[in-house]
Amino acid sequence: MKKMFMMSVPEDLEEVIDILRSKQWLLSAFDVSDDLLYNPANFIFFRKTEGIDYRLILDRNIFDYIVSSYRKPSEESHRAAIALVVFCQISDIHIDASMALHENLKIPGSSLNESLEELDFFYRVDDSPYIETLIQYAIGAKSSYEINSEMQKSKKLDEISDWYDKYEKLKGWDSLYLIMLKIVDIYLSKHKTKVKLRLLLEWMYKEFRFSIVASYYALILFSSKRPKRMMKYKETASLDIRKKQISNMTWDLFVCDYYIKQLKENQQDVEILFATADKALKELVSFFVKSSICENPWNYFREYFSTPNDFQLVETLEKSNHFTGPREFEGKYFKNPYQRYILIDELEIKLGLKRTATNSC
Known part of the structure; x- marks a missing residue:
């Protein structure tokens, strides 16, 4: 009945x-x-x-x-x-x-x-x-x-x-902020688009640590499917504006990471919705949701993307699972406990977000 x-x-x-x-x-x-x-x-x-x-x-x-x-x-x-x-x-x-x-x-x-x-x-x-x-x-x-x-x-x-x-007390924000600084740094470089994702993945492997959400974010950013206004950082903007732009992009990454974690940790009798007026962010979150709930994300990526360059990016991401060599991050800890803040300092100076190095480490 x-x-x-x-x-x-x-x-x-x-x-x-x-x-x-x-x-x-x-x-x-x-x-x-x-x-x-x-x-x-x-x-x-x-x-x-x-x-x-x-x-x-x-x-x-x-x-x-x-x-x-x-x-x-x-x-x-x-x-x-x-x-x-x-x-x-x-x-x-x-x-x-x-x-x-x-x-x-x-x-x-x-x-x-x-x-x-x-x-x-x-x-x-x-x-x-x-x-x-x-x-x-x-x-x-x-x-x-x-x-x-x-x-x-x-x-x-x-x-x-x-x-x-x-x-x-957690390091979630600092870690995603650091990765976003590196993403912007590589995005502004003169390397070919198909090389940029590999450079980020190699940097995460050797210098920092892997983030699945950041990897997927970069995959979208460097592809032909990048949503309008996803790249919010403008080199010609004032220092204060550029700081806000980096923070805003980090929040996009943070929200994607937070929402996916909430879905994975969620109880069966609770369903979670998301609401935003930011079209680019909504498109990103939708991509993350669909790629996380399907049995094989690689098959989803191959259906989602459409150009030869995009497929090369997917292949590059897939190959990152087989990286080998020395790393700064071993087990659950960095060799240098201040590694995160050293890298933040270096990238903020390189991007002109900070004029001199600090002694915060």
Whole structure:
């Protein structure tokens, strides 16, 4: 017997969904059509019948749209962001904004307290019981909406504060930042494109350590399938702008790495979605998801890419599994415990991001 259920929805929900769907911000780890991905009934059905919980990892750009929508004159992006909040409320999807928080904390001048205050306000929007005002704002019928002004300081803030403190002790960001510096360095070199990936892989093997996510990222970057605006670094920009560009590219890599790890470590009864307004990042995350869930990524690469140069890049990546020779990284440790920071220093100076070497090592 087929399982049936009934659900009541707000009158203007279809218009809200159309607004959100036109943005194409959502990404699922599963190959589903837009008709299913942007249908609240689909999420409610599987929650009620299969016990599936849904979690949405939110990128910083949409987080900013949501927070600024309450304080600034409304724009299309603001309304679409509130449409996403409505969609998640109706679909019973939990929005996880911890990544957006962490990204903001990497911006020079940001503080943990200010970021947590911003996150608290986000929760007041996300948990607003006045969904009709959110809907009317999203469809352009009103210029404002009501938030949850009665909500006490959420325990989530303490949890994320603790999470941030623990995460700062890890080397994940520093490692990906270093690899991104090297990727940009090689990208700007005069070597032929088909050689650049090999140079990066050899450097990771000899001088640092392998990163599957960084390898796949470089594979895309040096190929004919590179998304527009994937390379954000501009040599002619000012020093401050170039630093932000490198940081932004590192975040693209970090988000891809984080999302894939979340999918692999995830419980069977939880499905994770991703939302970003960055088209290049969405395309990258989609590539990583598809290559990670298929049985043979090499077959996927050969289907995804199309030019002889691209196929040479795939072959180069495949051959990197057979590299031999001395390495700086042996077992779980570097021969020199300061290797990561020595390399960061050297590359920042080479790229003109730092004028002189520091003594931080």
